[in-house]
Amino acid sequence: MEWYYENDDRKVGPVSEQEIEDLARSGRIIAETKVWNDVTSKWIPYGQINSEIPGDVAYDNEEPHAANESVCIECRRSFLIDEMIEYEGVKVCSACKPVFFQKVKEGGHHGAMVYGGFWIRFAAKFIDGIILGAISMIFSTAAGFSAFNAQNAVSPLQGVVFFLQIAIPIVYATFFIGKYAATPGKMICGLKIVTADGDRVSYGKAVGRHFSEFISSIILSIGYIMAAFDDEKRTLHDRICNTRVIKK
Numbered sequence: 001m002e003w004y005y006e007n008d009d010r011k012v013g014p015v016s017e018q019e020i021e022d023l024a025r026s027g028r029i030i031a032e033t034k035v036w037n038d039v040t041s042k043w044i045p046y047g048q049i050n051s052e053i054p055g056d057v058a059y060d061n062e063e064p065h066a067a068n069e070s071v072c073i074e075c076r077r078s079f080l081i082d083e084m085i086e087y088e089g090v091k092v093c094s095a096c097k098p099v100f101f102q103k104v105k106e107g108g109h110h111g112a113m114v115y116g117g118f119w120i121r122f123a124a125k126f127i128d129g130i131i132l133g134a135i136s137m138i139f140s141t142a143a144g145f146s147a148f149n150a151q152n153a154v155s156p157l158q159g160v161v162f163f164l165q166i167a168i169p170i171v172y173a174t175f176f177i178g179k180y181a182a183t184p185g186k187m188i189c190g191l192k193i194v195t196a197d198g199d200r201v202s203y204g205k206a207v208g209r210h211f212s213e214f215i216s217s218i219i220l221s222i223g224y225i226m227a228a229f230d231d232e233k234r235t236l237h238d239r240i241c242n243t244r245v246i247k248k
């Protein structure tokens with residue numbers, strides 16, 4: 001069983017059940033500490049799983065009361081198994097069914113995020129670079145021909161092209177991230193950009209992230225390299241915008 005636990009608003013893991021128990025024994029994990037495992041598929045206070053653990057709040061250990069009852073993964077209340085729906089080994093009560101399947105559909109049900117590492121992100125960036133380079137080359141070539149035809153050293157079109165060279169990457173990042181949560185490069189690499197809570201990134205945040213990325217690149221790309229050493233694989237621009245890049 002894979003476990004994750006929350007530490008200062010950070011999600012740490014995967015760790016083994018043994019490690020969770022050791023952390024609980026040493027007091028690093030208390031009853032209020034939110035934990036996740038692939039059986040509950042839900043962030044719940046550790047006290048709900050292990051009632052013996054000391055904490056400020058006493059949680060009811062919501063074990064089924066009878067053999068024909070089970071606990072709903074959403075609302076954590078006990079129901080008759082006959083009245084529940086089973087999905088991939090977890091049970092949901094009929095009242096929570098719509099919410100539960102909405103989460104499954106959005107892919108958000110498996111609460112723990114798997115972060116995209118440095119090299120896969122590098123590959124995605126490389127692909128985006130090729131695409132943007134190709135678009136840029138088309139415009140430059142068009143402008144070059146127009147300058148040649150006009151017999152001018154600087155064609156007015158070149159001013160337009162200069163503007164486009166700056167605008168295209170902004171539009172590219174904002175449109176794709178705002179609409180699809182990933183640039184084409186990230187899509188190909190099976191990555192998507194989400195907020196710290198795993199939600200969608202807004203168009204506004206996508207623009208902000210693009211400009212933050214500029215900071216990551218002007219400091220000798222150290223902002224990008226930071227992802228290789230971060231436990232949540234965050235680049236500098238992820239830190240600035242509080243975003244995460246995760247595997248789909």
Ligand SMILES: [Zn+2]
Pocket residue numbers: 072073074075076077092093094095096
């Ligand atoms: Zn329920």
